[in-house]
Amino acid sequence: MRSLTAPRPCRFEVEVLELARTHRWPDRADADLRDHATRCDACAEVALVATALGAEWEAAAREPAPPNAHVVWWRAQRRARVEAARVAARPASWAHLAAIAAALVALAWSAWSSVGRLGAWLSRADSADWVVWLLSAAEGGPSAPSVIALGVLAGAVFVALVLAPVALWLALSDP
Amino acid sequence: MRELTVTEIEASAAEADVPLRLDEEAFAAFYERTSRPLWAYLTRATGDRQLAEDLLQEAYYRLLRTETPFEGEQHRRHYLFRVAINLVRDDQRRRRAQPVAETEAQDLDRHPHPWAHEAAADRAGLAEAMARLRPRDRALLWLAYAQGSSHHEIASSIGVKAASIKPMLARARHRLAGLLGARRVRRPGGRDA
Numbered sequence: 001m002r003s004l005t006a007p008r009p010c011r012f013e014v015e016v017l018e019l020a021r022t023h024r025w026p027d028r029a030d031a032d033l034r035d036h037a038t039r040c041d042a043c044a045e046v047a048l049v050a051t052a053l054g055a056e057w058e059a060a061a062r063e064p065a066p067p068n069a070h071v072v073w074w075r076a077q078r079r080a081r082v083e084a085a086r087v088a089a090r091p092a093s094w095a096h097l098a099a100i101a102a103a104l105v106a107l108a109w110s111a112w113s114s115v116g117r118l119g120a121w122l123s124r125a126d127s128a129d130w131v132v133w134l135l136s137a138a139e140g141g142p143s144a145p146s147v148i149a150l151g152v153l154a155g156a157v158f159v160a161l162v163l164a165p166v167a168l169w170l171a172l173s174d175p
Numbered sequence: 176m177r178e179l180t181v182t183e184i185e186a187s188a189a190e191a192d193v194p195l196r197l198d199e200e201a202f203a204a205f206y207e208r209t210s211r212p213l214w215a216y217l218t219r220a221t222g223d224r225q226l227a228e229d230l231l232q233e234a235y236y237r238l239l240r241t242e243t244p245f246e247g248e249q250h251r252r253h254y255l256f257r258v259a260i261n262l263v264r265d266d267q268r269r270r271r272a273q274p275v276a277e278t279e280a281q282d283l284d285r286h287p288h289p290w291a292h293e294a295a296a297d298r299a300g301l302a303e304a305m306a307r308l309r310p311r312d313r314a315l316l317w318l319a320y321a322q323g324s325s326h327h328e329i330a331s332s333i334g335v336k337a338a339s340i341k342p343m344l345a346r347a348r349h350r351l352a353g354l355l356g357a358r359r360v361r362r363p364g365g366r367d368a
Contacts, residue, residue: 006349009341021323042345045352052301052355053320059298060215060321066231069206073199076236080195 007041016043020050100167107160114153195239206235209252212322213259219305220263220313230266234259253331256318260332264310304354312347319344 016037019025025047026034037043197205213234217227237258238251245251305313311333318324318332329344330337 006342006345009345017320045348048352048355049316049348050320052297053316056219056298056301057215057321060219061211063215063218066210066214067228069203069210070199072206072210072232072235073202075232076195076239079236080240 007045010040010042012036012040012043013046016046017050020047021054023054025051100164104160104164104168107156107164111153111156111160114156118150118153196241197239202235202239205248205251208248209255213255215321216256216314216317217259217263219302219317220310221266222302222306226266230259230262233262249328250331253328256332257334260310260314263314267310300355304351307354308347308350312343312350315340315344315347316351320348 012033015033016025016029019029019033026037029037033043037047195202210231214227214231217230218224221227221230234255238255241254243254245254305316308316314333315329318329319326324332326340326344327337329340333340335343
């Protein structure tokens with residue numbers, strides 16, 4: 001059974017390796033060295049592996065060449081530019097995100113304060129006041145919150161609930 | 176955060192200043208000296224020309240963009256090889272992490288035989304044996320016995336101490352010799368390589 005551990009190094013390994021690299025192993029090797037290699041595991045392994053990989057190296061030299069240097073350079077240049085532009089664009093994107101967040105906070109605050117005022121007015125009003133208010137609002141009377149103010153409130157709620165999530169989704173999603 | 180579109184990026188990229196570590200002429204000269212051996216390693220380590228080309232491109236790109244101060248041509252060359260070896264290892268890890276069915280299908284399709292994209296009988300035997308080694312052992316053996324690199328050069332490329340190379344190489348060589356020997360024994364009327 002073959003040993004799992006590597007054989008002890010041999011002082012002839014270097015010589016065997018040189019012969020294998022230069023295509024002189026085993027035919028043009030010294031008879032004593034060939035004889036030694038039949039008994040020395042280290043030298044036998046060097047000869048086997050160096051011959052096989054040396055042949056593979058030579059086969060590689062006959063294969064089609066790698067891509068042209070100019071092609072590799074051009075691709076690298078292009079990618080470097082794309083990455084540089086991406087990095088340069090990053091702060092602007094963060095600024096956009098910060099602006100959207102600030103706008104959302106302002107809208108939420110505005111909506112909250114309007115809802116608070118409306119709630120206070122509604123808690124003071126009874127059903128008769130509602131009728132009066134509707135009539136007054138329809139005629140543009142002064143006894144109720146103006147229709148314009150309510151329109152602004154409704155718009156703010158719409159923006160906060162519908163448009164802002166859509167804007168956020170557009171800002172955060174991948175193209 | 177929204178990613179910019181390719182068109183937007185390319186439009187602004189035309190104006191961008193992107194210093195690379197070499198100018199085109201110096202790069203072309205370095206490439207001529209290094210691309211052949213790197214290409215030979217990558218085509219064998221991946222068994223896939225397209226993948227090898229992608230990794231070659233990536234290795235040179237990282238070399239061009241790195242902040243590492245190079246002490247000279249040799250240092251730059253070793254860095255390039257180290258990047259390539261790591262790219263191959265990462266690719267193989269990634270493929271191993273894929274679901275089994277996908278990996279098998281891919282192995283049959285894209286990687287019919289790592290290390291043996293155009294193998295004759297003996298070369299296929301080598302390819303089969305190399306494929307069963309660990310990526311670092313493959314790199315070690317390739318650098319030592321195919322490229323003929325010194326222990327110091329291998330150490331720089333692999334990223335270990337030079338003193339560690341000799342025992343590491345002996346172990347890797349022992350494993351490969353065992354696999355090659357076993358294959359020869361299995362082969363009907365097997366002859367020595």
